[in-house]
Amino acid sequence: MLALVAAQNDSVFSGVRDFFNSGTWLLVRNLSLFFVVVFWLAVAYWVFKDARRRIEDPWLVAMATVLGLALPFIGAFVYMLFRPPEYLEEVRERELEMKAMEERLAETDLHCPVCRAAVKESFLVCPVCTTKLKQACTSCKQPLEPLWQICPYCETAVATPAPIEFAPTTTSARRRRRPSESPQRASESPQ
DSSP states (O other): OHHHHHHHHHHHHHHHHHHHTSHHHHHHHHHHHHHHHHHHHHHHHHHHHHHHHHOOOHHHHHHHHHHHHHSTTHHHHHHHHHSOSSOHHHHHHHHHHHHHHHHHHHSOOOBOTTTOOBOOTTOSBOTTTOOBOSEEOTTTOOEEOTTOSBOTTTOOBOOOOOOOOOOOOOOOSSOOOOTTOOHHHHHHSOO
């Protein structure tokens, strides 16, 4: 009985042994190894290209490439864990945008309070609508800020200007009706 089982096992294993000794298995094995090596080299090349886009230091780029080559597939995974999160181009673009925003904020955009035209800090009158923006010093004619008590240019005391009077606005004495209120209900309201 034991000899019969051994003979069956020997026949099963002989078929497997024959397959592994055949030319088909050699072809499949060699092609598989070839594709694994090509994929490994492609991953190492990707690590090199990605490191060049993310890292400025050439030594670190070389070390990342060696890591991708030395440890097949694991090196690329380790590189992905520790690589910088942004491309160098994105960092430069963000820095340029921040610099431009800082420059815009640093500029004091002055506008006329009446017509919103752009005016300079040294303007006494708006050139568009002729609104008086600042008072001039009586001595040196330099523009003065509203809160100044003395001219910083010639040390002349600043006379407080008379307050600006605006024309009264006319408002209607009539009470406005609500859209839901009908004319009949408005006349019925208590007086």
